[in-house]
Amino acid sequence: MVIYDPEYLQQAHRASIFHKTQIEQSDICGCFYCLGIFYPDGILEWTDQENSAGETAWCPLCAMDAVIGSASGFPVTDRGFLIQMNAKWFSSDDDDETDE
Numbered sequence: 001m002v003i004y005d006p007e008y009l010q011q012a013h014r015a016s017i018f019h020k021t022q023i024e025q026s027d028i029c030g031c032f033y034c035l036g037i038f039y040p041d042g043i044l045e046w047t048d049q050e051n052s053a054g055e056t057a058w059c060p061l062c063a064m065d066a067v068i069g070s071a072s073g074f075p076v077t078d079r080g081f082l083i084q085m086n087a088k089w090f091s092s093d094d095d096d097e098t099d100e
Helices: 006-014 020-024 079-090
Strands: 029-031 067-069
Touching: 006 079, 020 067, 029 079
Parallel strands: none
Antiparallel strands: 029 067
């Protein structure tokens, strides 16, 4: 499994918010909470509608806002990538929870 640099994971996290246009341009999406992979047209709910930066997708499988689309350039179909993102952002023993 490829080990991704923490800065790379930080950059990927930025692609998980305010990204409706990018999601709509994606062929496939991945959720780093539930590790699900799905097509963008499966996304039915969005948050941040009133934010001028853009809307954020909710995963159609788990309803978390942890979705990244393939148009971001990140390897959203790589399970190892999603696992490392999950560990960084959702692990209860991660002391680095303030990174955003």
